[in-house]
Amino acid sequence: MESTNAVPALAALAQEHRLDVFRLLVQAGLEGLPPSQIAERLKIAPPTLSFHLAQLRHAGLLQVRRDGRSLIYTVNYEAMNGLMEFLTDNCCGGDGSCRVPVCEPRSATLVRRRAARPARPS
């Protein structure tokens, strides 16, 4: 994740409806949900939801696949983890004391420790 991607991603999340949608899909996991169900659960008008889903997708935070007449939206966990890493990059001067969040559904490798840098002269 770079600055170029991070700002649109954060902007996408910085809206009540979109944040709700994103969090719902984070919880839904790889299975995902169609707009009809999201709209019903969160009480969002279909055109408005469609607009927000497009924003999240263009920001790289969501992926979409088709299943018959339904579209299925899922979280792009790689982008989500990349954003977390970007925000905490070189946290506290990179003393190695902080950890990066990693969310990988049904995977074994879940937490990576940052490479520690030599302490700065004080």
Next chain:
Amino acid sequence: MESTNAVPALAALAQEHRLDVFRLLVQAGLEGLPPSQIAERLKIAPPTLSFHLAQLRHAGLLQVRRDGRSLIYTVNYEAMNGLMEFLTDNCCGGDGSCRVPVCEPRSATLVRRRAARPARPS
């Protein structure tokens, strides 16, 4: 961190200058930096920077203290960690496979594992 706080926090970060400022302060750690140095490093006009610092502060992401004529801005790590937790809340249906990011400068307890929920019937 709740939804009420998360949207303003994300909105605060969803702007190029503010994201740069925040990340610079994340790296600066508890020591922090005065606006004059931030402005110089990031090439931001003082009134504009002041506006952005206020946004970040009102969002709860920054704290400020005074040192003579200078103000010193620092990251509110608790708010930062709360935001991370909120975004990854119940990740992947809460199967316990994901971890929460925690950044605590000069602290020992750095990663907390989520409480796993019983698996849903499939």
Next chain:
DNA sequence: TTTATGATTCGATAATTATCAAATCATGGA
């Protein structure tokens, strides 16, 4: 008190964004 410096606030302007009714598109079934 006067002056200098670091920082914020005011005010005006330009640009971006959220919403939803109506129309359109895409797929599957009759």
Next chain:
DNA sequence: TCCATGATTTGATAATTATCGAATCATAAA
């Protein structure tokens, strides 16, 4: 082919946001 359903796109409107010159505020030193 025609119809029904799930979803998106268009278009218009209302609301919010970023920027910076000029003015103001706060602290420290002369």
